[in-house]
Amino acid sequence: MIIQKSANPRISNFDLENFSFGNTFIDHMFICEYEDGKWGEPKIMPYGPIGFSPAMMGVNYGQACFEGMKAYKDENDDVFLFRPEKNFSRINKSTSRLAMPEIPKDIFMEGLKTLIDLDRDWIPKGEGMSLYIRPVIFATEEVLKARISNKYMFAIVATPAKSYYAEPVSVKISDHYSRAANGGVGFAKAAGNYAASFYPTKLANEEGFEQVIWTDDIAHEYFEESGTMNVFVRINDTIYTPKTSDKILDGVTRDSFIKLAEKRGIEVVIGDVRVKDVVEAFDNGTLKEVWGVGTAVVTSVFKSLGYQDRLLTLPVLSDEESFALSLKKDLTDIQTNKAEDPFGWRFKVERKILEKA
Amino acid sequence: MIIQKSANPRISNFDLENFSFGNTFIDHMFICEYEDGKWGEPKIMPYGPIGFSPAMMGVNYGQACFEGMKAYKDENDDVFLFRPEKNFSRINKSTSRLAMPEIPKDIFMEGLKTLIDLDRDWIPKGEGMSLYIRPVIFATEEVLKARISNKYMFAIVATPAKSYYAEPVSVKISDHYSRAANGGVGFAKAAGNYAASFYPTKLANEEGFEQVIWTDDIAHEYFEESGTMNVFVRINDTIYTPKTSDKILDGVTRDSFIKLAEKRGIEVVIGDVRVKDVVEAFDNGTLKEVWGVGTAVVTSVFKSLGYQDRLLTLPVLSDEESFALSLKKDLTDIQTNKAEDPFGWRFKVERKILEKA
Incomplete structure (x- = not known):
C-alpha cells in the first residue's frame, strides 16, 4: 500500500x-x-x-x-x-x-x-x-x-x-410511493435507492413527518423499511421486524438488535409486518413502540405514525421501559467498550502507523 | 455564457x-x-x-x-x-x-x-x-x-x-428480475435504473439473449420496456405498446413511432401488453414483429423471444413488410432532412459561433 x-x-x-x-x-x-x-x-x-x-x-x-x-x-x-x-x-x-x-x-x-x-x-x-x-x-x-x-x-x-435525530420523530406510512421492486435492488446499498427516496420524503416532510415508512409497491400492506433504516415494531412485549429479502437491506444494526433482544429474553418475530396489524394493535392499546435502526443514527424512536388520514400517537415510555432505548444502550455500550462483548463484535484498530512515526 | x-x-x-x-x-x-x-x-x-x-x-x-x-x-x-x-x-x-x-x-x-x-x-x-x-x-x-x-x-x-445493434437480436422476457416499482422512478432517466438492469442483462446474455424484456414486478404478466428501450408488438397489422406510467419511460422515439404509424394509417393500441397475449399470438401465427425503440439505436428488431423454457422465433420480414423498419426509415428520413417534416420535429442548429470566428 x-x-x-x-x-x-x-x-x-x-x-x-x-x-x-x-x-x-x-x-x-x-x-x-x-x-x-x-x-x-x-x-x-x-x-x-x-x-x-x-x-x-x-x-x-x-x-x-x-x-x-x-x-x-x-x-x-x-x-x-x-x-x-x-x-x-x-x-x-x-x-x-x-x-x-x-x-x-x-x-x-x-x-x-x-x-x-x-x-x-x-x-x-x-x-x-x-x-x-x-x-x-x-x-x-x-x-x-x-x-x-x-x-x-x-x-x-x-x-x-x-448522534443525530435525538428527538423522537413522526413518520408517515407510505400509501403511494415505494423504494423497492420485487426482483430489484432494494436489498443493496445502491446509490440510486437513496435518490429515489428523497422526493417522497420531501413530500412527507411538507406534511409534517420526518421520515417515510416504506411499504410494498403492490398494495402498501407490509412494512419494509423506514427512511434509510430497518424498522422494528413492539406489540405488547414482542418485537416484530420484516424478514430480509431482495427488497430489504440486511442491516448490521438490525441484526445486532435482534441478537441483543434475544439475549435479554425478548421474543423477536421475523416475518411479514402488516400495516393492518400495527394499526389494529394501536387501536387496542397493545402497540408500544415503533423505531428505526441503522448505523448512522443507531436508533430513531417514533412518536407518531401517519396512516392515511390518521395520526397514531405512540405512548411515551421511560428509557428503562423502552425496548428501543434499552437495546440501543446495550449496543452502544458494546460499541464503545463500556460493556462486555459476548458476541465478539468489537474489532480493535491496532496502532501501527503512529508507532513507526 | x-x-x-x-x-x-x-x-x-x-x-x-x-x-x-x-x-x-x-x-x-x-x-x-x-x-x-x-x-x-x-x-x-x-x-x-x-x-x-x-x-x-x-x-x-x-x-x-x-x-x-x-x-x-x-x-x-x-x-x-x-x-x-x-x-x-x-x-x-x-x-x-x-x-x-x-x-x-x-x-x-x-x-x-x-x-x-x-x-x-x-x-x-x-x-x-x-x-x-x-x-x-x-x-x-x-x-x-x-x-x-x-x-x-x-x-x-x-x-x-x-447505428449499432444492426442485426436482429434475441431477447428474454423477464420472469424474475424487474426494473421498476409502482410508486418508484422507472419513468425517469435516473442513473440508478440503468445500473439495476445490468446484472439481469448479464444473466440473460449468458443464456444467449442480447436484451431483457422487462415485465411488471408483481407477476411478470405485462411488458414494460426492453433493454433501455420502449417496446412495440405487432399482431396481424395492429401495433401494441404499453402506456406510459410511473414505471415506463415516455420515450421520444416511442412517441414519434406512434405518430408515424398513425400517419401511415396503421392502428396503434396503447395499453396493457400482456405476455400471455403475445405468446398466444405467436402460437396462432398472428405475431408478426416485436421491436424496441430508443434514441441510441432508433430500432432494435427482435428475431426471437425467450419465454420460460420456450424460444419464440419470429417471422423474417422484408424491409417493406416490416412495420419496425418502415417506421424507422420514416423517422430517420425526417431526422436527416431527407424527407418532409410535417410534424415540425427537426430543429436546425444555426451557424453562429463559426461566423464570428
Missing part, C-alpha cells in the same frame, strides 16, 4: 467538541482503482478532489454503492470498529447485484484499518460520538454506452459524527 | 469514417453549476476532467439523471436536432422525481445549440451517422448525509455515433 501523508493536516484546526456532521473529512482517504479486470495498488492519500469528466459512468448509469460504518474511541483512546466483516460481505452483495467487481477482503480491511489508524486523532470521544466511515465504489469509465463499466474506484472517506 | 475554446482541438486527428461509439468526446463540453438555490454562469470549455472527491453525493446517493439525443448532418452540412424540447421537458420530469433543481429552458437550449454549433465538425455524415448528445445532471455536494444535495452540475457532453 502506498501511503502519501498530508503535508497540511487540518486536524489541529478542527474542534472535536463542536462540529457539524458529514461535511468535514479526515485528513486522508483510501483509494484503489480497478481496470483491465484487476485491482491496482491501494493508496492512502490526502482527502481531496480527483479528476472525473461528466461522462463518468458512475453518474450516468448509477453503478455505485456504499457502506456505512463507525469507529469508536474508548476512555483509554483505544479505537474500535464494529462488525466490519459484515460491511465487507455486504458491499460485495451490493456490487454483485450492480454487476460491479468484487472488492477483495484484504483491500477492504487493510485500507480500513490503515486509514483509521492513521487518522485516529480525528475520532471524537464521549456519548454518541464516533467517526462515520464511508466505503464507496463507483464506475469511473468515461463512455456513453449503457453497459457494465470496465473501470471503478473503491474509496474510503470518513467524517467525525455525533 | 462563457466560451473557453480548446487550445488543442482533437478533431483533426479523429477519423469520422471509422470510429467506435461512445468513448471519443467532442472537443468541448457545456457545464453549469447550481449552488445556494440558483444556477451559475453557463460555460463551454474543453472536454476533460473536473475535480470531485469520492464523497460526491452523486455517486453516494445517486441523485443523477440524463437525456439522450442526437444531432444529424444533412447533405448540405446543415445540422439538425430532433425534438429537443421533448428532452428538455423530460429531464425536468426526472429531476423533479429525484428532488433535484429544475434546469431552466434557456440554459438547456442555449447550452445545447452553442455546443453543437461550436463542434459541428465532429458530426459524421451519412447512413446511420449522428452525434450522440448527453445532457446529464448530478449532485456534487461533498457530504455524507442521505439527504437532498445543495449543489449540482448540469453538463452536456457528446460523442460521434453510428
